[in-house]
Every structure is written in structure tokens, then in C-alpha cells.
Amino acid sequence: MALFLAVDAGGTSTRAAVLDQFGNCLGFGKAGPGNPISSGVERATESVSEASRQALGELSEPRPELQGAALAMAGGSVEVPLDGIQSTLRAHGLQNKAMIESDLLAMYLSGTHHSDGFALVSGTGAICARVEQFETSHVADGLGWLLGDQGSGYWIGHEAVLAVAAALDGRAPRTMLTGALLEQLAVPRSALRIEGRPAELQSFLLKIYALRPIQLAGFATLAFDAAEQGDQVAAEILRRAGRALLHSLAAVRPEGTALPLVIGGSILRAGSPVLQTVQEALPGVAVTRVEDGLAGAASIVLRRAGITVDEAVFTRIRDSLGGLRNR
Amino acid sequence: MALFLAVDAGGTSTRAAVLDQFGNCLGFGKAGPGNPISSGVERATESVSEASRQALGELSEPRPELQGAALAMAGGSVEVPLDGIQSTLRAHGLQNKAMIESDLLAMYLSGTHHSDGFALVSGTGAICARVEQFETSHVADGLGWLLGDQGSGYWIGHEAVLAVAAALDGRAPRTMLTGALLEQLAVPRSALRIEGRPAELQSFLLKIYALRPIQLAGFATLAFDAAEQGDQVAAEILRRAGRALLHSLAAVRPEGTALPLVIGGSILRAGSPVLQTVQEALPGVAVTRVEDGLAGAASIVLRRAGITVDEAVFTRIRDSLGGLRNR
Numbered sequence: 274m275a276l277f278l279a280v281d282a283g284g285t286s287t288r289a290a291v292l293d294q295f296g297n298c299l300g301f302g303k304a305g306p307g308n309p310i311s312s313g314v315e316r317a318t319e320s321v322s323e324a325s326r327q328a329l330g331e332l333s334e335p336r337p338e339l340q341g342a343a344l345a346m347a348g349g350s351v352e353v354p355l356d357g358i359q360s361t362l363r364a365h366g367l368q369n370k371a372m373i374e375s376d377l378l379a380m381y382l383s384g385t386h387h388s389d390g391f392a393l394v395s396g397t398g399a400i401c402a403r404v405e406q407f408e409t410s411h412v413a414d415g416l417g418w419l420l421g422d423q424g425s426g427y428w429i430g431h432e433a434v435l436a437v438a439a440a441l442d443g444r445a446p447r448t449m450l451t452g453a454l455l456e457q458l459a460v461p462r463s464a465l466r467i468e469g470r471p472a473e474l475q476s477f478l479l480k481i482y483a484l485r486p487i488q489l490a491g492f493a494t495l496a497f498d499a500a501e502q503g504d505q506v507a508a509e510i511l512r513r514a515g516r517a518l519l520h521s522l523a524a525v526r527p528e529g530t531a532l533p534l535v536i537g538g539s540i541l542r543a544g545s546p547v548l549q550t551v552q553e554a555l556p557g558v559a560v561t562r563v564e565d566g567l568a569g570a571a572s573i574v575l576r577r578a579g580i581t582v583d584e585a586v587f588t589r590i591r592d593s594l595g596g597l598r599n600r
Numbered sequence: 601m602a603l604f605l606a607v608d609a610g611g612t613s614t615r616a617a618v619l620d621q622f623g624n625c626l627g628f629g630k631a632g633p634g635n636p637i638s639s640g641v642e643r644a645t646e647s648v649s650e651a652s653r654q655a656l657g658e659l660s661e662p663r664p665e666l667q668g669a670a671l672a673m674a675g676g677s678v679e680v681p682l683d684g685i686q687s688t689l690r691a692h693g694l695q696n697k698a699m700i701e702s703d704l705l706a707m708y709l710s711g712t713h714h715s716d717g718f719a720l721v722s723g724t725g726a727i728c729a730r731v732e733q734f735e736t737s738h739v740a741d742g743l744g745w746l747l748g749d750q751g752s753g754y755w756i757g758h759e760a761v762l763a764v765a766a767a768l769d770g771r772a773p774r775t776m777l778t779g780a781l782l783e784q785l786a787v788p789r790s791a792l793r794i795e796g797r798p799a800e801l802q803s804f805l806l807k808i809y810a811l812r813p814i815q816l817a818g819f820a821t822l823a824f825d826a827a828e829q830g831d832q833v834a835a836e837i838l839r840r841a842g843r844a845l846l847h848s849l850a851a852v853r854p855e856g857t858a859l860p861l862v863i864g865g866s867i868l869r870a871g872s873p874v875l876q877t878v879q880e881a882l883p884g885v886a887v888t889r890v891e892d893g894l895a896g897a898a899s900i901v902l903r904r905a906g907i908t909v910d911e912a913v914f915t916r917i918r919d920s921l922g923g924l925r926n927r
Binding site: 285322375399403408409410411412413414416417419420436437442443444468469478481482486520524525582 | 702729737738739741743744748761762765768769770797801805813821845852
């Protein structure tokens with residue numbers, strides 16, 4: 274039996290799986306943030322090590338050698354020195370170097386074994402890609418909070434903040450988001466006005482500028498909550514988020530294609546109004562939702578070892594991984 | 601003869617004037633940035649001192665005592681310790697404390713002697729206000745780059761950057777802004793693609809994230825240039841900037857009012873397409889454009905001393921100040 278290690282290192286958590294050459298996942302582990310850009314190389318190394326250690330620890334001793342490893346990470350991670358991660362994986366018994374792979378490709382391959390198709394992800398950021406012959410041939414957006422990420426959690430959180438600011442100074446209709454955001458930021462409600470402006474708007478402004486911009490992504494959940502309670506302003510923000518994602522997708526996906534579409538990220542979770550907007554605009558398109566890129570990383574590590582990942586192997590990866598996760 | 605000092609401390613430059621009780625401006629001075637929030641208290645103090653010194657230096661000795669001073673500054677400056685500025689003005693012969701006044705009110709009163717009306721300013725930021733009885737009774741926007749400033753120089757620069765990013769990855773039409781921005785940022789043009797994305801987009805992204813967000817305001821001029829050369833994407837950004845300003849103005853200004861509207865800021869300079877959009881939406885409205893808040897600060901210092909600033913006094917301030925500036 275040959276053993277392989279697959280790791281999906283994300284901004285919130287890192288997941289690892291150990292699998293055999295048939296796609297049977299035999300061990301699973303989970304640890305903290307693993308994105309070396311947003312969390313730092315040291316933290317990412319710890320998380321990758323810890324998740325891998327857990328996954329390998331589930332196998333009985335003596336276990337066969339690790340034949341290879343694939344490490345799915347955010348694009349651009351290759352520009353960060355990853356020696357620490359490589360040596361920590363050697364300490365876990367990996368003989369050769371781990372392959373660093375695109376997390377977007379891993380996300381896509383978590384949903385399908387097809388060489389060609391499309392991926393659309395909206396979490397803190399938003400990105401979409403066309404995949405051809407198991408490579409991302411055309412990427413749209415994914416440019417971060419200042420340059421893009423349109424329809425992402427950041428985008429929704431920022432729009433919520435803009436809507437509250439505009440509602441407070443009379444440029445836009447009232448919204449439930451105001452109460453929710455001011456409460457979350459511990460801004461006391463007040464009818465006081467100072468120099469022509471509500472005092473609570475001034476306090477809100479100071480609280481927002483004290484944050485790092487990317488932290489606005491944390492307010493996206495308030496928009497989902499308000500929309501669910503019937504708030505029209507929040508509902509419209511979510512509709513526009515869906516349309517923004519469709520707009521980005523259209524840049525990489527020819528209309529009418531029958532190739533698979535894999536989606537992921539918390540903003541497109543099951544039941545999300547944003548997902549609904551996306552699906553309604555793509556009638557008849559088979560959309561597969563995935564939780565993360567771990568199954569795809571597993572698929573990649575086998576394929577790089579020369580093993581064909583057909584529907585049977587892909588299904589085995591997905592089902593055995595699902596079994597380990599749902600214990 | 602009684603003498604008064606008026607200072608308008610802005611983010612780019614600081615201007616000072618010395619005037620008599622009839623509104624005759626007798627001295628004028630100009631120095632560097634005077635906003636204590638964006639430039640620091642020390643720099644602001646230097647600028648206020650230097651501009652005041654210049655203005656006072658134009659009077660022949662011995663000159664009468666300074667009866668009062670008004671210092672127009674960005675809202676929120678009152679929360680900054682201004683003792684240094686007060687003592688520097690005492691060193692210039694001011695007996696009592698300088699009055700700190702809103703730069704927005706000073707801008708409005710640079711354009712009219714009427715107690716009631718509206719001000720709309722779009723420079724790096726954007727703000728508008730209703731003025732009632734010489735006080736700003738209702739302010740809209742002016743909330744900074746992350747929370748508002750819609751239709752401002754920052755907003756235009758950011759939209760230009762978004763348009764270039766979207767054009768480069770195929771989400772939006774081509775625009776002259778791409779060449780102009782990449783050249784300004786010294787991004788080499790390249791047809792190379794890396795992981796499904798143009799290499800020049802990746803370089804562009806790194807250059808943009810190396811800036812402080814507010815620096816995007818510097819790209820607004822590229823949008824004006826491109827629009828003038830017939831670029832439709834840039835022209836549409838400027839039209840939307842105008843509509844955003846009108847939207848903010850509508851929050852403080854009842855439709856059909858006959859009260860004066862004073863406008864200022866580089867984005868609304870004479871001949872600007874943004875100004876054109878604003879004026880076309882307000883047919884028959886008398887719009888007065890002002891360069892800064894210095895005449896208004898002069899008007900305020902007289903009024904606070906109990907002197908009525910009627911049309912004659914206001915005209916005297918404006919004309920004598922214009923004479924000194926145009927030497």
C-alpha cells in the first residue's frame with residue numbers, strides 16, 4: 274500500500290487527510306489558520322503540522338512511507354518562503370517535497386473528477402476560474418478588498434456599513450442593519466446631533482476606522498440575519514452580491530456551456546439568498562457545492578503520482594473523507 | 601481701525617488674511633498643509649503660523665492690535681489639542697483666543713453673505729451641508745474613504761482602479777485608464793499570463809496594495825484626462841461621481857428651494873464634467889464656485905465681533921481678497 278498526504282490550508286482552518294492509492298481516506302485532521310500570507314508563515318506551519326499529525330496519527334503503526342503530499346494554498350503563497358512547512362512535513366515522514374497547489378483548483382476538484390469546468394468561491398474574498406486540463410486557465414477577480422472581491426463577505430460587510438452610514442445621515446432608507454451594527458460595535462444609541470450630524474454616526478465612524486478594512490467581512494452575517502427578518506436594504510445587498518458573482522463568473526464561463534460548476538465559500542452556503550440568486554440565473558446548470566479543497570487536494574496528489582482519478586476513485590475519496598469528517 | 605485675522609487651514613495648503621472692520625483685506629499669506637488630523641499638529645501649527653506671519657507682514661508698522669481671529673479647519677479638529685496653534689497666534693499679537701470654525705461653513709460663507717443655503721464640496725473627500733442661521737444644521741457624507749466620500753477624488757480614483765482591474769481580467773470593457781494607470785505605477789506592459797491571470801494585473805495589484813488607500817485620490821486626474829480623450833469608461837465614472845454628489849446633496853437640500861448653493865473642491869472645478877452633471881440636474885439654480893474657505897473665515901471673524909456682514913461688506917471682502925491673491 275502507498276500512502277499520500279493531502280492538506281488544504283485556508284484562512285480560517287487547515288484540514289489534512291491521509292489516503293491510499295485507491296482514494297481511501299484513512300486519517301483526517303484539522304487545525305487553525307494555514308494561510309501564510311494572512312496568518313504568517315509560523316502560524317501556517319504550525320497548523321499544517323498539527324492537522325497532518327492528527328491525520329497520520331489515525332493510522333496504525335507501523336505505517337507505510339508517505340509517497341507524496343499536496344498542499345493547497347491561496348494563490349501567491351508560492352512567493353512566501355515555505356521551507357518551514359516542507360521540513361515539518363519531512364519530520365512527519367514525507368520523503369520528497371510537498372507540491373504546493375492552488376486552493377482554487379483544489380476547491381474545483383473537490384466537486385468533480387472532470388478535467389474541465391468552472392469554480393466560483395465567495396468567502397471573505399471572491400474569485401472564479403475556468404479549469405482546463407486540470408489547470409486554472411482563466412481567473413476573474415480574487416483581487417482583495419481594495420481592488421475587487423466583488424460579491425464576497427468583505428463586499429457584503431462593506432455595503433452593510435455604507436448602508437448604515439447613509440441611513441444615519443439621511444441619504445438612504447432606514448434599515449435593521451443600523452441597530453444590529455451599532456449594537457455589535459457597542460455604539461450607544463442617541464438622538465443627539467453635533468454640527469449637523471448624528472452623534473452616533475460620529476461614534477460609528479470612529480469604531481469602523483479603528484478596524485482593519487478586511488474585518489468588515491465579519492459584518493456579512495448581520496446582512497444575512499437582517500434579510501431573513503425581512504429587511505429590504507439587506508436583501509438588496511445580498512441580491513447585488515449574487516449579481517456581482519454572476520458578473521465575474523461570466524468573464525470566465527461561456528454562456529450555455531454544459532461543463533460542471535463547483536461552488537464554495539460561506540457566502541454561497543446551502544440556503545444562502547446569494548446562492549439562490551446565482552442558481553436562478555443559471556437554470557438547468559448542475560451546481561456542486563463543496564465545503565473546502567481537501568478532497569481536491571487528495572485528488573491532485575494521486576494524479577501527480579500518475580494515478581488516474583476516475584469517477585470511482587473520486588467517489589471513494591469523497592465518501593471516505595465524508596465518513597471520517599462526520600464521525 | 602480694528603484688525604482681524606482669518607485663516608483657512610486645509611489638507612493641501614493654508615491661507616491667511618488680515619482685514620479691517622469694513623472687510624478690506626490688507627494682507628494675505630499662504631503656506632503648507634494645515635489639517636492637524638491628516639498632517640499632524642506640529643506641521644499644521646507651522647503652516648498656520650507661516651501664513652499668518654506673511655499676511656501680517658504686509659501691513660505697515662506700527663499696526664493696530666489684532667481684535668480677533670477665526671481659524672477654519674476640518675470638522676473633528678476640535679478633538680485635537682490646538683494649544684500650539686493658539687500660542688503661535690498669540691506670538692503674532694492676537695490678544696484673545698482664536699475661534700476654531702468648521703471649514704465647511706467657511707467654504708459656504710466664501711460664496712454668499714446669506715444666512716441660509718447649501719454647500720457641496722468634492723476634493724479628496726466629499727461632503728455637503730445645509731446652513732441655517734450661519735450654522736451647519738444638516739451634514740451629509742464627508743465620512744472618509746471607507747465609509748463614504750461618494751463622488752470625491754478618492755471615489756473617482758478608486759473607481760478608476762477597479763475599472764482597470766476588471767478590464768485586465770476580462771470582467772469589463774477596455775479603457776484608456778489601463779495604460780495611464782500602469783504607466784503611472786511603472787508596471788511594465790506584458791502579455792504574459794500566470795495561473796490564469798495577466799502578469800501585469802498581479803504587478804498592478806502589488807503596487808496598489810503598497811499605497812495607503814487615500815492615495816488612490818491621486819488617480820482622479822487620470823480619469824479626467826481619459827474622459828477628455830473620449831474614453832467612455834472614464835466618462836461614465838465621472839457621470840456617476842456627479843450623480844453620487846447630487847444624491848448626497850438631496851439629503852440636505854429640499855427640491856425647488858431658491859436658497860444659494862456654494863460649491864468647492866478640485867473635482868467641481870470650472871469645466872469639470874462632474875460639475876456639468878451637477879449643474880444640469882439643477883437647472884435655474886444659482887451656483888457659486890469658491891476656491892477655498894478664506895473669505896468665509898474673514899466673514900465669520902467679523903460676524904463673531906458683532907459686525908454685520910451685509911452684501912456690501914461681503915463684496916468688499918471678496919474683491920479685496922481677490923486683488924491680493926491675483927497680484
